[in-house]
Amino acid sequence: MATTRQRIEPESAGMSAVEPVMRNPGLPLDMSWVNRVHVNRSAVERRAATLTTRRTVKKEWQAAWLLRAITCIDLTALAGDDTPGNVLRLCAKARQPVRQELLESMGVPSLQTGAVCVYHNLIPTAVRALEGSSIPVAAVSTGFPAGQIPFEQKIREIEASVQAGAHEIDIVISRAHVLTGDWQALYDEVKAFREACGEAHLKTILATHELATLRNVGMASLVCMMAGADFIKTSTGKEPVNATLPVGLVMVRAIREYYEQTGWKVGFKPAGGIRTAKSSLDWLILMKEELGQDWLNNTLFRIGASGLLSDIERQLSYFVTGHYAAAQYNPLV
Numbered sequence: 001m002a003t004t005r006q007r008i009e010p011e012s013a014g015m016s017a018v019e020p021v022m023r024n025p026g027l028p029l030d031m032s033w034v035n036r037v038h039v040n041r042s043a044v045e046r047r048a049a050t051l052t053t054r055r056t057v058k059k060e061w062q063a064a065w066l067l068r069a070i071t072c073i074d075l076t077a078l079a080g081d082d083t084p085g086n087v088l089r090l091c092a093k094a095r096q097p098v099r100q101e102l103l104e105s106m107g108v109p110s111l112q113t114g115a116v117c118v119y120h121n122l123i124p125t126a127v128r129a130l131e132g133s134s135i136p137v138a139a140v141s142t143g144f145p146a147g148q149i150p151f152e153q154k155i156r157e158i159e160a161s162v163q164a165g166a167h168e169i170d171i172v173i174s175r176a177h178v179l180t181g182d183w184q185a186l187y188d189e190v191k192a193f194r195e196a197c198g199e200a201h202l203k204t205i206l207a208t209h210e211l212a213t214l215r216n217v218g219m220a221s222l223v224c225m226m227a228g229a230d231f232i233k234t235s236t237g238k239e240p241v242n243a244t245l246p247v248g249l250v251m252v253r254a255i256r257e258y259y260e261q262t263g264w265k266v267g268f269k270p271a272g273g274i275r276t277a278k279s280s281l282d283w284l285i286l287m288k289e290e291l292g293q294d295w296l297n298n299t300l301f302r303i304g305a306s307g308l309l310s311d312i313e314r315q316l317s318y319f320v321t322g323h324y325a326a327a328q329y330n331p332l333v
């Protein structure tokens, strides 16, 4: 039975109104800036390792941060066996990510995830299921996850997804452009994707594990932002290694530098393999420490995850009741 615990203030849970962020318009490719990117791997690894040990988030604050993490989740179904039925359940979960009795115990009237993320063919199902809510539908695109389809086909896929009602488009970059050092080709590709998106927001997936070096990750981050990316995203969730804190650190430092140089705020989305409440807190800590409060909301931060919500709900249930719910009472999302 849920008992009422410390009330969670909406602001600390990231549920108060957030100033709209003007979209990054991009700028001409500046190779002198891109070539200046240098990454000291051991310094990055040291900083990533200490980031999450220097700051701990306890009790009420932890519950507030977990609620905030939920508001930032791109709740994802990207499997070969996805069906309209799965996506309907996913959308219901996006509307009500945590049991109402738990929310009431924390004094939180309502909560929803940042977005629902699906393959192109399931956009209409998601759009219908989310009607009347403010939850955007994100679609993966451009031959996700490998991106090994012709350029024209990629453009048509983006246009078709926007036409079908997607508000956000998660594209994969051509890793070959990075691996061959053809930064102009990467810039041109992402700029064309941004144009094809129109009003829909563009998230550029770097698939960092396939970019060979952290320097390439930093350079690709910068080129995508120059080409007009609204978000830079770590991974597809399909690489052998997906979101890691060192890679995230390189990417958020690139975001910070881009902001300092241009005044434009670009969002960040770690994705792939994020399954525990503790790891969602680690990513929030990274954002707070490196980019500050402005990035701690779902206009500038998303977590791409298919299997994170159930652990967060389990931890919130513990916070409210003082014990963990038996496995059969935990949701399967």
Ligand SMILES: O=C[C@H](O)COP(=O)(O)O
Pocket: 076, 078, 117, 235, 236, 237, 238, 271, 272, 273, 274, 304, 305, 306, 307
């Ligand atoms: O963009 C989101 C990722 O594909 C999700 O990856 P995941 O299934 O490992 O959580």
